[in-house]
Amino acid sequence: MGSAPPADRLTPVTDPQLAPLVKGPRVWLDLDQAELDAAYDQTVWAANREQVVRRFAAQSEAARARLGAPRRFAYGPTPVEGLDLYATTRPSAPVNVLIHGGAWRAGLAKNYAFAAELFVRAGAHFVVPDFAAVQDVGGSLMLMADQVRRAVAWVYRNARSFGGDPDRLYVSGHSSGAHLAAVVLTTDWVREFNLPADIVKGGLCSSGMYDLKAVRLSVRSGYVKFTDEMEQALSPQRHLDRLTAPVIVSHGTLESPEFQRQARDFAAALTAAGKPATFLVGEDYNHFEVIETLATPYGLLGRAVLEQMKLPQGDA
DSSP: OOOOOOGGGOOOOOOTTTSOSSOOOEEETTEEHHHHHHHTOGGGTOTTHHHHHHHHHHHHHHHHHHHOOOEEEEOSSSTTOEEEEEOOSSTTEEEEEEEOOSTTTOOOGGGGGGGHHHHHHHTOEEEEEOOOOGGGGTTOHHHHHHHHHHHHHHHHHHGGGGTEEEEEEEEEEETHHHHHHHHHHTOOHHHHHSSOTTOEEEEEEESOOOOOHHHHTSGGGGTSOOOHHHHHHTOGGGOGGGOOSOEEEEEETTSOHHHHHHHHHHHHHHHHTTOOEEEEEETTOOTTTGGGGGGSTTSHHHHHHHHHTTOOSSOO
């Protein structure tokens, strides 16, 4: 029997005590229920998840020590509806709004400041909103998506008050935050917010989910109250007609094959629809590690977003 694979090349659990000996009925593509559930549980594929998440928090604290505390603004009436602004000194600067991940049920804005310096030093404002965990809003992704959309709308409407340029607004997202970022990118801003259709000028969607059919069949239905309406409304891949901005789509090679498929299919759908898209693959990065490349101008995602925003790779 061979030795166990190193932690950075983790494969799904195959211990017979933890996985079925006989493959069950297919639930999605060639996956049975246990396999599909594992595909949407990134802890199965990343043994170092807790270490990386702790690193997010530690590096965010370090960024705040160098940049100073963010300005905090309310974008809505409930206590969670606030956002952190890390401001650059450049006048009329572009803005990037990062939507954090956490399987729709975890995550805090303060722990995603680790990418702030990339933007601030390059001459852009960096905004990270907080929003409710799905279990705190009755399992409704619709309410979560509404909060995130309202946060982005607030940034657009108030950009000039903090030295930002509303005509250079970008969104980024990771994991479930990439799903929400894609929802933002495919929002009908005219109908829903009485704003211009093209308020968002570009997006990054890293390691996300873009059609909810498979997700609905997975273990995540245990805490998300999926409905037909929700699946349709919040599957960005089905609403590419609303997309007005170029999109960077990415995943790591050590993520679950299902997350990799979601990214490939989304990028392919963008291309087929004639939408400007860039598809990036992070070699030897797992689901949690790949977003760390956003924190450096020489990383896979940092370089790509700076190019998208037409910003320099260095101090402003």
